[in-house]
Amino acid sequence: MIRQWIGHFIRHIDSILLATVLMVLVVALMVLYSASGQSLLKVNAQLINIVVMMVVMLLVANTQPQHIERIALPAYLLGLTLLIAVALIGDISHGARRWLNLGITKIQPSELMKLAVPIMLAWYFSKRESMLRTADYVVAGVILLVPVLLIAKQPDLGTATLVFASGFYVIFLAGLSWKFIFGSAIAFGAALPILWSMLHDYQRRRVEILIDPSQDPLGAGYHIIQATIAIGSGGMTGKGWLNGTQSQLDFVPERTTDFIFAVFAEEFGLVGCSLLLLLFTIIIGRAFIIASQAKSTFARLLAGSIAATFFTYCFVNMGMVSGILPVVGIPLPLVSYGGTSLLTLGLSMGLLMSVQSHKRLVATD
């Protein structure tokens, strides 16, 4: 009886996805142990986060996509309400207003929006299916931009960019016209010089430092310079686990969270980096396959967006740590230390598995 129940429960797991995720997590724990100065405390804490993530993933995998569709609107509206509350009465820390104090605990509503926005948009497009008009894209644009602007205003440009990306992917996959995409890209490119000329000197300087941190070697640039040295000195095969001098001697900043990739690259070299990229590619590829096989509009849009967003996280983080993208505070998925990021990932992976394992049910719906 119990065996049957468990069997029913794990039937919804996607083994390829789970296996790859677990491999990355094992690597992540090793790097965390090294990056934290061999602290088992931190590793244990992360293990608990992983257990929570797995439980969430399993629960979501067992939920039918239709049920998720049903919470799309309420979740989005809740998130939006909380964001507005943050803008009005949120707590300020480090010059940004991001947290909402509920008395017992503090929450950061922008995290919720990372999934609530794509779910909402996927739901909207599935409602409008087969009667899509230009006006629908305008509505979708509003659904997307309102929370993005609220988050950008906090200010939290990193999260705003990611929420925007996750929503944009849905709109893109729903068939946003190429003309519009290229048109706005060209218009934006043309407007850049004009915008630039409207900025004050100090604002330009900020943008310059964001794009090229080496111009501020005492501040933002210090991180990048040291991280680049760490990666470069890793060489072909790396300095070996626990032997990265840059990392162990405190030169790499934020090395258990946003910059953990620098520690990994220093200790495991180009070989390690390539393998990690391969594992990420497998996860993303598998997610794309799930999306392409999905039978309902909602499911395929959501799965496609999750896949592309996961990719965006990986690319932006590794790009920033290796110095080809501006520094924005984004963790490396599955690898960086932290519960919130893993929780979101557990939800995402669970959603993918739910789409995959319920596709027959959906098809006959």
Added chain:
Amino acid sequence: MGYSTELKNHLNEQHKFRVRLVFLILLVLTAFSALLGRFYFLQVYRYDYYQTLAENNRISIVPITPNRGLISDRNGIILAHNFFVYTLEITPSKTDDLQDTIAELGELVEISATDLKRFKKLRAQSHTFESIPIRTHLNEYEAAKFAVNRFRFPGVELKSRLFRHYPYGTLGTHGIGYISRINENDLKQLKENNQLSNYKGTEHIGKSGVEQAYEAELHGITGFQQVEIDADGRAVRVLSSASPTSGNNIVLSMDAKLQEIVEHEFAGRRGALVAIQPKTGEVLAMVSMPSFDANLFVDGIDYDNWNNLNNSPDKPLINRSLKGIYPPGSTFKPFVALAGLESGKRQPPFTISDPGYFMLPNSRHRYRDWKPSGHGAVDMRKAITVSCDTFFYGLAVELGIERLTDFVRHFGFGEKTNIDIQGELSGLLPTPAWKQKRFKQPWYMGETVIVGIGQGYTLVTPMQLAYATATLANNGKAIRPHLVNAIVDAKTNQVKMLPHTTADQLTLNAENLEIVKLGMMDVTRPGGTAAAVGANAGYDIAAKTGTAQVVGIKQNEKYNEKLIAERHRDHAWFIAYAPAEDPKIAIAVIVENGSHGGSTAGPIARKAMDYYLLGKVPVDPTVDPSTAPAPDSTVINAPEVEEEPHD
């Protein structure tokens, strides 16, 4: 739609979706290839370069501190500037034996007990690899002597550092403020404002006054040198650099000469004076006496000096003009008068017959006039001129506390003036709601009575009273007071004038205003409470005297000045503006325990106006830029002054 069309649609859509997916897959492959390329570039192609850097981590970044902006008065007299001094600094971790090193150094240049005390204190606060001053202000001879013997002292360096100096010492310290060593709190603040990287290499930060409020302008932008260093930590090669940008210079609205004259006229008494240009809000003088020498704080003040300043009963560290709160006394009357006129409760020819006291209906308590026999027949103009208490007791009751406070609030009572430096108190304008909240007690009619003459709970700062006087002089248009007139860009020398902002604009009946102004002009004429102040002035002065009680007097007791200890004597207030027809200066003065506004506070205001309007300089000694004292060469250490530990 038939089933087949729907299916067709569905397939069509799935096809379109897959095309989009393929595009995304291509994007992923391109981006990941780019990353792989970057990793190859860093880890294989440039491996040797990064390998070396990591091995020695031999890139060192040296900040170059910018010059702090200068502060000058409205006429260009420099009030804060920088000069280079030689300092001897020790990096404890690089010395063989710290005690020996210091002892040997002592044979070469003089190291006093105070120097040692400061060194010990700073050492306790720093890391062993930080360089700590053991001696500052070395003269050329001493510097040369050390330079020759440098080889004997590993870990000791001769450095040339910029020091802040306030050439006039105690002059206007409360407004100009001072800089001092950066402490933990400052660091936290800087981090919060994302300024930490710009303060690498900077040791001092503005702690009070303009130095604090305009820190962002004065500091400038730190430059840097990226240098390659050898194993001994010496710079071998400069890889890249950016020069620092000096801080912007600041031009105050303050007139240093006026400030000096006023400080001198206080002649050792405690108190404060604020002078404002009514039409612009420019603060011409902001005096708080006694003052203190800002130079003491620049390099950390020593214990003795700190204790003297901090424990002095005269409280020199407090800026009385912004933080001293006193009952306004009779200087409040012109504003109550205007409230009476504007509300229509007191229109000419309204006149009372003053018996020398006021009584509320159904009460036998006598609210006494300062003149026991009374002033006889009193109308509004005369009430101001002779400062008739009885008249204002009755007026306050008839207006009611709420109408009264609602009106005078437009003159800034009970609210901060929002002057451009920090630490200002807001005083107090009492209302029944306030009293209920503060004391959980109802408001009594008797309390309204005494608010009419500026006593009771009412509290003002000298800045507030000067601001209110300026607003009155400016016919109800309140201009936010400010100490800084202009900011001069260090790079371009462009002068940016700061705007005058209108804080409040009262529409007043010209006839009503005229009555109050005439009453105030009569104050400095024969028969007024400050007739002596106006004598032979050559211009018209509108003024009002006032007294702020320090010790309460019982119902049947008489206030006898001679029998009361000096510290318990009343504070003397005087407010004025002149010339009365076209006001160029508005003043509020308080002389603590000065008894009568007309005799102690008034003359100070008169000297200030004589100088500002007529250019008259008192015969007594004055500060002249050419006789500025030389920088004090005794350097002092070091209890870190967090803040003035009182309020």
